[in-house]
Amino acid sequence: MHGLINRAIQCFIRDSYGRERWIEVTHLADLGFTDFEVMLHYDDAVTEAVLKAAARTLGVSRETVLEDLGTYLVSHPNVEALRRLLRFGGVSFVEFLHSLDELPDRARLAVDDLILPQMELHEFGVNNFSLTCHSPHKGFGHVMMGVLRTLADDYGALVFLEHLGGKPGIEVIEITLIETAFSAGRSFELGARAG
Amino acid sequence: MDVFDDICGVMDVICPMHVMLNSNGDIIHAGPTLAKLWQGEGYQNTRFLEMFEVLRPKAVTDMPSLLATTGHKLHVRKRTDPKTTLKGVLMPSSVSGGAVVNLSFGISIMDGVRDYALTSTDFAATDLTIEMLYLIEAKSAAMEASRKLNLRLQGAMIAAEEQAFTDTLTGLKNRRAVDFILPRLIEKGTGFALMQMDLDYFKAVNDTHGHAAGDHVLQHVARIMVEETRDEDCVARVGGDEFVLIFDGFTNRGALADLARRLIQRIEVPVPFEAIVCNISSSIGIALSRNFPLLDDAGLMAAADAALYASKRGGRAQFQFASDLENIAASITSSTETLSELSEDISSRHGRSGPLS
Incomplete structure (x- = not known):
């Protein structure tokens, strides 16, 4: 798994629960080190061990850890750059949803060895969508649940999300758009710089 | 007029940074994004060349010369602040009676989006x-x-x-550190003292009581040396029980003799280790850089070493200064035996630079 993803998990736990809690996770996962390097690659088993350890330390399910990670990624000031990069996807939440198809390509433009799961948006009527995530890593759909929920807020849209499960390698999220301009949302200026 | 409105409507979407010019060169219509450059003020009836200065091609000052640029790349700069630079291209058009110029921010895009608070919708979908x-x-x-x-x-x-650069057993510096520091001090040429020290009877401690006792003694001695020296002095263990101390800028013979005496005294105090007591001492040789201006680092070490052997031969638990006689330099590469004899010879001629009184 790419170091960026491992590092994201580390920063999520550190920024949300404190450095001590993260150190605890590294011990429990038997990492043998305390910091992931964003530009290196790690064995998938390492990531799985960290997720398992995090769920145990925080006393929540693996799915909850992943969804909270998704929320963190697009809302915490420390990772503002990522929110901005995603907001480049579209001027409205619906446009953003449609941009998810090209998210892996966009990610590769930025970091050429970062492979993100392929996603496919299906539209049923005006306000009903389903997002199919193709990923060998179980639980990616839960990360997307957190990302979508938070970005909907960001765009000021009101949505209802449901993780429909799936089969090995595939997870499906049902998205119901209740209102596109529910609130003002957060501003997004093209020329601003992530702090 | 219908055709004009129709074309403007199309252009506003696919080229939101275009301007329509009439035959005089007046702006009669501007795309919605370009219109933001006027920052709230109307662009109607402004002349294109009053609004923008053409940087390239040169000498474009009126409508005919502007029209002459047809199809070529234009570099223009807004005449008022912020003096945004744009690039563009002009094509004559009967629709407006003059020409259409399409513009773009080019490389100044980062400033453009900030200065005019542009958003994604300000750019064409194909942009x-x-x-x-x-x-x-x-x-x-x-x-x-x-x-x-x-x-x-x-x-x-x-x-x-x-x-x-650190000796892991004692935390002192190691030979690498000495090899690094010594040539630099010689190069600097400000004067320093080099002290070589060997522990006496250390081998006996190691052989009789084992390595653990030996290590304990080495750590104990290291602590004494650190306590007796300044922070900026280099204290290194360069071999099993061999130490090198370098004192930059500390070359007073009397003070160095005091220090050597103190070191020997403290090291001679028996060291308890578990149930036993270890007895050791130390011999020291000191070389002052100013006395050997012609020697390199190896030569200076050899000089200090020669003095150390003189101390050993003199009965241990004592210190000697390396002689400042010129001929010692030539003798330094000779065998240890010769060096010892030489040192002995020097000692007898100059009087002992005293062991413990």
Whole structure:
């Protein structure tokens, strides 16, 4: 798994629960080190061990850890750059949803060895969508649940999300758009710089 | 007029940064994004060349010369603040009676989006500007991550080098450190003292009581040396029970003799280790750099070494200064035996630089 993803998990736990809690996770996962390097690659088993350890330390399910990670990624000031990069996807939440198809390509433009799961948006009527995530890593759909929920807020849209499960390698999220301009949302200026 | 409105409507969407000029060169219509450059003031009836200065091609000052640029790349600059530079191209058009100029921010895009608070909707759907802005941000973020990694690697390298200059048993510096420091001090030429020290009877401690006792004694001695010297002095263990001390700028013979005496006294105090007591002492040889201006680091070490052997031969638990006689330099490469004899010879001629009184 790419170091960026491992590092994201580390920063999520550190920024949300404190450095001590993260150190605890590294011990429990038997990492043998305390910091992931964003530009290196790690064995998938390492990531799985960290997720398992995090769920145990925080006393929540693996799915909850992943969804909270998704929320963190697009809302915490420390990772503002990522929110901005995603907001480049579209001027409205619906446009953003449609941009998810090209998210892996966009990610590769930025970091050429970062492979993100392929996603496919299906539209049923005006306000009903389903997002199919193709990923060998179980639980990616839960990360997307957190990302979508938070970005909907960001765009000021009101949505209802449901993780429909799936089969090995595939997870499906049902998205119901209740209102596109529910609130003002957060501003997004093209020329601003992530702090 | 219908056709004009129709064309303007089309152009506003597919080229939102265009202007329509009449035959005089007046702006009669501007695309919605370009209109933001007037920052709230109307553009109607402004002349294109009053609004923009043409930087390239040169000498475009009136409508005929502007029309002559047809099809070629234009570089223009807004005459009022912020003096935004744009690039564009002009084509004559009967629709407006003059010409259509399509403009773009080009490389000044980052300033453009800030100065005019542009959003994604200000750019045509086919325009790659948004992708370019995305790339600029993504690459900056990636570069930042890369920069941080480099900083961490640099830190790790410094730590590793620091470690490589350190004797892990005693925490003192090691031979590598001495080899690094000594030539630089000689080069600097400000004067320093070099002290070589050997422990006496250390082998007996090691053989009789084992390595654990030996290590304990070495750590104990290291502590004494650190306590007796200044922070800026170099205290190194360069072999099993051999030490080198370098005192930059500390060359007073009397003070050095006092220090050597103190070191020997403290090291002679028996060291308890578990149920036993270890008895050792030390012999010291001191060389002052100013007395050997012609020697390199190896030569200076040899001079201090010669003095150390003189101390050993003189009955141990004492210190000697390396002679400042010129001929010692030539003798330094000779055998230890010769050096000892020489030192002995020197000692007898100059009187002993005293062991413990």
